[in-house]
Amino acid sequence: xxxxxxxxxxxxxxxxxxxxxxxxxxxxxxxxxxxxxxxxxxxxxxxxxxxxxxxxxxxxxxxxxxxxxxxxxxxxxxxxxxxxxxxxxxxxxxxxxxxxxxxxxxxxxxxxxxxxxxxxxxxxxxxxxxxxxxxxxxxxxxxxxxxxxxxxxxxxxxxxxxxxxxxxxxxxxxxxxxxxxxxxxxxxxxxxxxxxxxxxxxxxxxxxxxxxxxxxxxxxxx
Ligand SMILES: O=C(CO)[C@H](O)[C@H](O)COP(=O)(O)O
Numbered sequence: 001x002x003x004x005x006x007x008x009x010x011x012x013x014x015x016x017x018x019x020x021x022x023x024x025x026x027x028x029x030x031x032x033x034x035x036x037x038x039x040x041x042x043x044x045x046x047x048x049x050x051x052x053x054x055x056x057x058x059x060x061x062x063x064x065x066x067x068x069x070x071x072x073x074x075x076x077x078x079x080x081x082x083x084x085x086x087x088x089x090x091x092x093x094x095x096x097x098x099x100x101x102x103x104x105x106x107x108x109x110x111x112x113x114x115x116x117x118x119x120x121x122x123x124x125x126x127x128x129x130x131x132x133x134x135x136x137x138x139x140x141x142x143x144x145x146x147x148x149x150x151x152x153x154x155x156x157x158x159x160x161x162x163x164x165x166x167x168x169x170x171x172x173x174x175x176x177x178x179x180x181x182x183x184x185x186x187x188x189x190x191x192x193x194x195x196x197x198x199x200x201x202x203x204x205x206x207x208x209x210x211x212x213x214x215x216x217x218x219x220x221x222x
Contacts, residue, residue, distance in 0.1 A: 004030075005120035006213025007086075011035040011180055013211050013218045014084045017118045020045040024072045025110040026060060027085020028053040028103035031120050036060055036082050048073070050080060052110045053103040054167050070113060083114035087121055087207070088133040088200070094119070094221070095183035096208040099136030099200030102164055102172050108198050111205040119207035123214045130183055134159070134174035136200040141171050143195020150193055153176045154186075 012035035018024055018039065026036060026049045036056065039049070040063035048066030050073050051057035060067050071079065085107055087096040096119060098104050111117050135156070139147045144160065151158040156175035164172055180186055180201065187201035211222040 002217045003122050003124065003157050006215070007031045007120070008034050010120040010122070010211040010213040012038050014118055014120050015039065015042060017082050017084065017116070017209070018042055018046060019020055019081050021047065022081035023047045023068060023077055024049045025080040025083035025114045026051055026056050027107055028111075029082070029086045029101045031086035031122075032056060032084070033059060035120060036063065036103050037064075037174070039063070039065060044070045047076070049121070050110055050113070052085065052107040053101070056103075060061065070110060080114040081116075082108070083111045083117045084120060085111070085117070086089075087119050087125055089125055089127045089130050089181070090119060090121060090207065090210055091127055091130050093183070094210055095130060096202040096206055097130050097133055097135055097180070097200050098202055099138070100133065100174070102136065102161065102166050104136055104200045105138050105166065105168055105198045108202065108205050111202065116208040117205060119210045121210060121212055123212055130180035131178040135178055135180070136161070137173045137175060137190060138166055138168070138170050138197040138199075140195045140197065143193075144171055144173065146174055147193055147196055150190075154178065168197065185219065
């Protein structure tokens, strides 16, 4: 089975977590895109969806799925029922690294507004230790060199994502070479630096369930 076929299987399996009559949070990336395409079959059953990026909003709208702004949604419901998104890596504690697509800040906000985070990945995303995938940090442009210097002190090699501007108008620094042994501590440490909007460690907003695609089928990790 190809990687795309495994992604397709988990995207379809995630539909089981979509409750009729609710608002669904939707992530960003190739696996999330497959979920959006599958969600189109349920568009009449849900109130609508909150998107974690402009690209996701456009894809949802393209299928005729109602797209709600998060603030608008939270005037209708106390929380979103579920957030469904991919990840760049996940570990045994269901901590994630995300942001390969640069949408980490909105992804973290929508995840925080949701009752449960269902993470949809193929088996290549499972790691013993987070950090092999460069860790994205969204930074306000003025703080670029400050944050890069701190990333170096932490043992990483910061690389500015060339020509990339986030949906929030900020920069992404990808930090290579980190060995993330304490995801929660590093998430907090990086987020305490002035000018950091957020970093791609999702420990506070880790997954509740990981649906992992394997050649043998979809494995549910709780
Ligand atoms: O965090 C993300 C985007 O910001 C994605 O979830 C992550 O990059 C995984 O993407 P894909 O499903 O294409 O492998």
